[in-house]
Each structure stands twice: as structure tokens, then as C-alpha cells.
Amino acid sequence: MNLTNPLISIITPVYNTNLVYFKEAVESVFKQIYQNWELCICDDCSTDADLKLYLEILKLNDKVKVVSLKQNSGIVKATNKAIELATGDILTFLDHDDELHTDALFEIVTAFKSYNVDIVYTDEALRNMPSQRNPQGKTVDHLKPNFSPHYLLASNYICHLLAVKKELFDSVGGIREGFDGSQDHDLILRLSNASKKIFHISKVLYYWRVYPDAFSRKETLKKAIESGIKASTEELERRSLNPIVTSLRNISHYDVRFNIIGKPLVSIVIALAEENSIIDFIQNILVETKYSNFEIIIVSRFFDNFKNSIPPNRNIKVIHPEIDYFNYPKYLNIGIDNAKGEYIVVTHDDITFDGGDWLELLVGFAQDPLVGIVTGKLFNQDRVVDMGGIIGLDGISTPMFLDYHRDDVGLFERADLVQNTLVAPSSLMMFRKDKFNELGKFNQNYIYSNFDYDLSMKFKEAKLFNVIVPRCSGKHQKCHRRYFGLSEKQISEATFKDEELFYKQYQIYFDGGDPYYNYLFEKKADYIPQRMKKKTHISDETYINNIDKLVSYIVPVYEKTMTTIPSLLVQTYENIEIIVYYDGKIPNYFIKYVEAFQDKRIKLFNTTKRYNDWGHTPRNMAIDELSPNSVAVVFTGGDNYFLPTFTEELFMPIKNSKDVLGTYCDMIHNNRNWQVMRTRLEYGNIDCGCFMSRTELAREFRWGNRVDWEDWIFMDKIITKYGVHRMIKIPRMLFIHN
Numbered sequence: 001m002n003l004t005n006p007l008i009s010i011i012t013p014v015y016n017t018n019l020v021y022f023k024e025a026v027e028s029v030f031k032q033i034y035q036n037w038e039l040c041i042c043d044d045c046s047t048d049a050d051l052k053l054y055l056e057i058l059k060l061n062d063k064v065k066v067v068s069l070k071q072n073s074g075i076v077k078a079t080n081k082a083i084e085l086a087t088g089d090i091l092t093f094l095d096h097d098d099e100l101h102t103d104a105l106f107e108i109v110t111a112f113k114s115y116n117v118d119i120v121y122t123d124e125a126l127r128n129m130p131s132q133r134n135p136q137g138k139t140v141d142h143l144k145p146n147f148s149p150h151y152l153l154a155s156n157y158i159c160h161l162l163a164v165k166k167e168l169f170d171s172v173g174g175i176r177e178g179f180d181g182s183q184d185h186d187l188i189l190r191l192s193n194a195s196k197k198i199f200h201i202s203k204v205l206y207y208w209r210v211y212p213d214a215f216s217r218k219e220t221l222k223k224a225i226e227s228g229i230k231a232s233t234e235e236l237e238r239r240s241l242n243p244i245v246t247s248l249r250n251i252s253h254y255d256v257r258f259n260i261i262g263k264p265l266v267s268i269v270i271a272l273a274e275e276n277s278i279i280d281f282i283q284n285i286l287v288e289t290k291y292s293n294f295e296i297i298i299v300s301r302f303f304d305n306f307k308n309s310i311p312p313n314r315n316i317k318v319i320h321p322e323i324d325y326f327n328y329p330k331y332l333n334i335g336i337d338n339a340k341g342e343y344i345v346v347t348h349d350d351i352t353f354d355g356g357d358w359l360e361l362l363v364g365f366a367q368d369p370l371v372g373i374v375t376g377k378l379f380n381q382d383r384v385v386d387m388g389g390i391i392g393l394d395g396i397s398t399p400m401f402l403d404y405h406r407d408d409v410g411l412f413e414r415a416d417l418v419q420n421t422l423v424a425p426s427s428l429m430m431f432r433k434d435k436f437n438e439l440g441k442f443n444q445n446y447i448y449s450n451f452d453y454d455l456s457m458k459f460k461e462a463k464l465f466n467v468i469v470p471r472c473s474g475k476h477q478k479c480h481r482r483y484f485g486l487s488e489k490q491i492s493e494a495t496f497k498d499e500e501l502f503y504k505q506y507q508i509y510f511d512g513g514d515p516y517y518n519y520l521f522e523k524k525a526d527y528i529p530q531r532m533k534k535k536t537h538i539s540d541e542t543y544i545n546n547i548d549k550l551v552s553y554i555v556p557v558y559e560k561t562m563t564t565i566p567s568l569l570v571q572t573y574e575n576i577e578i579i580v581y582y583d584g585k586i587p588n589y590f591i592k593y594v595e596a597f598q599d600k601r602i603k604l605f606n607t608t609k610r611y612n613d614w615g616h617t618p619r620n621m622a623i624d625e626l627s628p629n630s631v632a633v634v635f636t637g638g639d640n641y642f643l644p645t646f647t648e649e650l651f652m653p654i655k656n657s658k659d660v661l662g663t664y665c666d667m668i669h670n671n672r673n674w675q676v677m678r679t680r681l682e683y684g685n686i687d688c689g690c691f692m693s694r695t696e697l698a699r700e701f702r703w704g705n706r707v708d709w710e711d712w713i714f715m716d717k718i719i720t721k722y723g724v725h726r727m728i729k730i731p732r733m734l735f736i737h738n
Contacts, residue, residue: 123203283311388422555636
């Protein structure tokens with residue numbers, strides 16, 4: 001191939017094309033800033049006189065080659081006939097009614113020159129033309145991931161613009177007959193099978209016109225679906241698998257599953273967090289799972305507490321780890337070492353699976369030789385809480401489609417399709433035991449978290465693909481931090497160390513970006529956290545009606561330097577009350593300290609005795625002192641610091657939407673070496689000081705006084721009853737915990 005100035009052959013079959021659209025397509029080629037191209041057109045025996053005349057005019061241009069068929073032969077034969085005209089080093093494909101961006105060919109040539117690849121594809125925009133159903137028309141950008149082979153089985157997401165070296169194209173046999181309507185899908189599947197040197201240009205360089213006459217006839221759509229099913233089926237058969245591919249919702253998106261080869265033993269391994277949850281988990285597995293060849297291995301320090309409750313079953317094994325310290329990955333390694341299965345499932349004890357085929361779905365994909373880890377889609381309150389993960393978008397990892405309703409398929413239905421992910425969570429992951437051992441097992445340098453992501457990265461670096469199977473779904477019954485008998489402080493410290501270790505090991509992905517997330521999306525974009533991307537737009541009238549709504553701060557204190565009060569008195573949203581509750585008799589110096597502010601928003605109370613319970617009892621008593629018109633409340637401590645816009649930014653979503661029950665933000669924590677902490681409400685890495693809830697929730701759930709992490713118990717009660725999707729994250733650091 002001539003890498004200095006390669007010739008690009010643009011392949012365009014035509015048949016009775018709308019002449020206006022066809023002229024726009026041709027003009028988009030002539031406008032390319034990279035000019036070493038040839039346009040190869042095959043007319044599939046059109047009858048439109050104006051079109052035929054225009055083709056004759058095009059023949060006068062040396063850069064355009066036109067051939068005409070004597071009878072209408074279909075898109076495959078017409079495309080192949082146009083390819084016979086090609087003399088270029090690179091082939092690319094332009095539909096007769098679409099357009100190229102002016103930079104398209106330049107960007108393609110640059111990619112081939114710079115990255116030593118065989119295949120290049122770009123993002124595209126769908127131009128929906130005005131119609132009776134859509135009179136205004138609409139353009140939708142299709143922003144794609146980097147090469148995702150399992151997503152490609154479920155949908156021809158690559159589509160336009162595709163460019164391939166002519167040498168590779170010829171080696172796979174070109175475009176095959178028998179795949180009309182999905183011939184491009186079949187082609188890219190075979191090309192990607194022959195070469196993994198595939199490069200994605202994350203720019204919209206192709207405009208796909210969608211109008212009422214395009215691809216709308218039932219017969220054409222039916223043929224395209226049948227061809228797509230055939231293409232995906234044959235690709236999986238090339239991997240020696242036995243696939244079952246069907247259409248989803250009668251469009252060219254596909255449900256992919258498998259007839260399992262043999263009946264391999266699966267070991268389901270759980271490191272038990274709480275002894276009271278395992279019985280329900282076991283019952284769900286034993287009763288609901290259709291695939292019968294499995295064993296359950298429980299690793300627990302609580303065995304004596306529940307051993308008499310486990311139903312007698314020779315396929316259930318309980319292991320007591322003989323270690324005097326907690327290490328989550330070590331617990332799992334011990335369980336897997338004792339597993340007999342060829343395949344391992346790691347999951348949590350609070351999950352109940354939907355449908356009996358969940359294990360069959362995992363095993364089917366795990367038998368694919370290209371696959372490392374298989375995971376599914378997990379819900380809480382019918383909202384997605386775990387589904388793969390996007391590295392570095394909001395902290396260490398953010399689940400794809402976080403907060404989507406379980407029935408929401410998302411843009412281009414991606415949330416409902418099999419696809420690849422960089423990382424998979426320990427809440428649900430399956431892998432081959434032999435490969436797991438070969439890669440060094442779970443890394444025991446981690447203590448509590450991120451070991452699952454570390455294993456995912458090991459599979460990735462072994463050139464295997466981790467897969468999400470949305471049809472394999474389950475419910476997180478609790479969806480909160482798992483304590484394993486540890487304190488909140490111990491977990492926070494362990495999580496911080498684990499995140500530091502993961503970041504150092506895989507910094508390249510934080511710097512370069514997750515390959516399965518397209519960074520052309522605005523931050524917090526379409527197919528990731530819904531609650532993070534929503535912007536609250538309010539009218540002046542709405543603001544005026546809500547201006548006097550009161551925000552309350554509850555501040556328990558005992559003999560501490562008060563940094564909280566000064567930071568609250570300079571809030572940009574001024575309509576607040578500060579309920580300071582002293583734990584015991586108030587010393588005179590403290591009374592004078594409060595009086596010195598001369599601010600009626602501060603209200604001082606005290607308990608009749610010293611409780612010394614982390615301020616929990618004073619917090620609970622303070623709830624009864626809240627003003628009747630209090631709309632939202634924040635529980636905090638006396639030595640914290642709030643940035644000036646904290647109240648304004650966290651209160652706005654609550655103030656303007658009855659559906660929002662709480663908000664929270666990122667923070668700096670003294671237990672984390674004063675570094676910014678990316679909070680995740682559903683995982684519990686959050687302090688009460690950066691969480692604002694509606695006041696009625698404080699009155700409903702009150703505040704406990706049993707353990708130091710009562711703040712998380714309070715928040716967990718809210719999300720358990722009402723759902724995490726009703727909490728909005730403000731992705732800014734607005735709170736400092738001392």
C-alpha cells in the first residue's frame with residue numbers, strides 16, 4: 001500500500017435514486033480536502049431518465065467511473081460491480097443518498113498512516129428527513145465505542161463510514177451474495193475476524209439520510225433482518241460455537257445466546273458479608289436456576305451463626321477462612337481454590353436473579369474463545385446500579401446506563417444489547433477457572449475494592465474481551481456497602497488505598513480514556529448516569545415562588561473548634577437555619593462564641609447529659625427542632641467546611657422537582673490524605689455532610705445511635721424505599737470533611 005498518498009476508491013451503487021440527494025452525495029465527494037480519490041459507481045439498471053443523464057455527465061470526469069447493469073440485480077451485485085472498477089489502496093463506501101464530511105477522507109488517510117491498521121471506521125449522524133410523523137426532522141449523532149466485537153454481533157454499530165485496505169477486503173472474499181440488506185454487517189464481521197487492527201475515529205464524518213422511502217418497506221426490512229441473523233450466526237459458528245440469534249423488536253438488532261457445548265460444572269462463589277442474607281440467596285439459586293450443574297461455595301467468618309439454617313445439599317460448601325485479618329480478594333481466592341467447576345461465578349449474597357436462564361446465558365458467552373469475563377445487568381428499585389463500567393469518567397469507574405429504568409433501552413437501543421466493557425463488577429462476573437489461575441487470581445494487594453476491576457484489566461491485557469449480557473439480569477436487594485464486620489473508617493481507609501493502587505496500575509486508561517465510552521458525549525452523556533447529566537432549568541417565576549424555602553443544617557458539637565458555622569454563614573443561598581446541638585451542658589465560652597456571630601439563623605440547643613455517641617443522639621433530637629417550613633436538611637459535624645455555593649447547588653434540584661428526594665456532591669476527606677473523593681451514594685463512600693435530603697425524610701427515618709456509620713444507614717433507608725434514581729449527584733467538590 002502506498003502510505004504516502006494512497007488512492008481511495010469510493011464505492012457507490014445506485015438505483016432510481018432521488019436525484020437531489022444523489023447530487024448532494026457526489027458533491028460531498030468533490031468537496032473533500034483530501035483529493036486522491038476515485039468515485040466508482042454502479043447503476044443497477046435505473047429507469048429514471050434524469051438520473052441516467054446525470055450519470056452520463058459524471059462519466060466526463062476522470063475521477064469518476066460508472067458502470068451500468070443491463071438488469072436490476074440487487075445491492076450486492078451492484079456493489080461488487082462497482083468494486084471491480086476500483087484501483088485504490090483503500091476502499092470506502094458511500095450510499096447513494098448520504099454525504100461525507102469535508103474532512104472524511106483526510107481523517108481516514110491520516111489514521112491508516114499513523115496507526116498501522118487495516119480497518120478504519122468513524123462516527124456518523126443520522127439525518128431524519130421531515131415526514132408526517134416527524135415534520136421537523138431531526139439529526140442524531142451516533143457516537144460509537146472503539147472496536148467492540150460482541151456489540152457488533154448484536155448490531156452493525158460500525159456501519160458508516162467504513163474504510164478497509166483493498167488487500168484485506170479481497171482476502172476475505174469481498175461482499176457476499178445472500179446477505180442483501182445486511183451485506184455490510186456480514187462484511188465487517190468477516191473483516192474483523194481476519195484482522196484486529198481496527199481503528200475508530202471518534203468524529204462525525206458521515207451523514208446518513210433517513211427519509212420515509214429509505215429502508216421502510218416490510219419486505220426489505222425482513223430480508224435485512226434475516227441476513228443480519230445469518231451474518232452473526234456464521235461469525236459465531238466460525239468460533240466453533242452453537243449460537244441462537246433472533247431479532248429484537250423486529251428490527252436489525254439481535255438477541256444473542258447459545259446452546260451450551262457439553263454441561264460444564266459452574267462454581268458460584270460468595271464471600272459472605274452478612275449472615276442473615278445467605279439463606280434467601282441460596283433458595284433463589286436452587287429454585288430458580290434452570291442450569292443444574294453447579295455448586296455453591298460460601299466463604300464466611302460467620303459460619304457458626306447460620307450453619308444450621310443451610311438446607312442439606314451436597315453441592316453447597318461452606319469454607320471458614322483461616323486468616324485473622326480481612327482481605328476480600330483473598331476470601332474469594334480461597335473459595336475459588338476449593339471450587340471444582342470449569343467456570344466460576346463471583347457474585348454477592350444480596351442478589352436475586354430474574355428468570356431461570358441467567359446461568360445459561362453466562363456460560364454460553366464464557367465458552368466464546370474471545371471472552372474473558374461475562375457480566376450482566378443488575379437493578380435496585382428497577383434502576384440500573386451495576387452494568388460493566390466506564391473507567392475514569394466519574395472517579396474510578398461508573399456503571400454503564402446507571403439509573404436507567406430496567407425497561408429503558410436507551411439511544412440506538414444500546415442498553416438492551418450485548419456489548420463489551422472494560423471492567424466488570426464483583427457483584428456478578430463469570431470466567432474460566434484455568435484462565436483465572438493463569439492470570440494470577442485476584443490481586444491480594446487490594447483489600448476491599450477494585451480487585452474485580454484489576455482482574456478485568458488482566459483479561460483485557462491478555463487480549464480477551466469482557467462482555468455485558470443485559471438479558472442476564474438480577475436485583476440488588478440492598479445495594480449498599482458490604483461491611484464484613486468492619487467499621488466505616490476501616491472500609492473508607494481500605495477503599496482509598498485500593499483506588500490509589502488501581503489508578504497507579506492503570507493510569508493509561510484514565511489519561512487515554514475508556515475504549516468503550518465515546519468522549520464526544522458531553523460529560524455525563526446519554527448512556528451513562530442519568531442523574532448526573534440532567535440540568536435543572538427554571539423560569540424566573542418558578543424561582544420567585546421558591547425563593548423563601550428554608551434549608552436546615554443540623555450540627556452536633558462537643559468541645560470542638562467550630563469551622564462549620566462560619567462557612568454556613570457565607571453561603572450564597574442565605575435562607576438557612578443552623579441548629580447547633582451541644583452534647584451535654586453548654587460551657588459559657590461556647591455560648592459567647594455563638595452570640596458573637598449575632599445571626600438569628602443560628603439556634604442553640606443541648607442534651608441534658610453527655611451521650612458521646614458520635615453526635616448521633618443530638619442529631620436525632622435536633623430533628624424535632626426543625627422549623628415547620630424547612631424543605632431540606634443536611635446533617636453534619638462541627639468541624640467541617642462548606643464551600644459558599646454548597647447550599648445553592650445542592651438545593652436547586654430539590655427546590656424545583658418533586659421527584660428529587662436528595663442531592664450530594666464530591667468532597668475532600670481527612671482520612672483520604674486530603675484528596676478529592678468521588679462519591680457514589682449507592683456504594684456508601686460518602687459522608688452525611690455532603691448529602692442533602694428533603695426534610696420529611698429526616699422526620700420519617702430519624703437518626704440512629706448504634707454505630708459510627710449511622711449516616712450511611714440513614715441514606716440507605718432512603719434509597720432502599722425510594723430508589724437511588726431519585727438522588728441527584730452534583731459532580732463538584734463542595735464539602736470538606738475534617
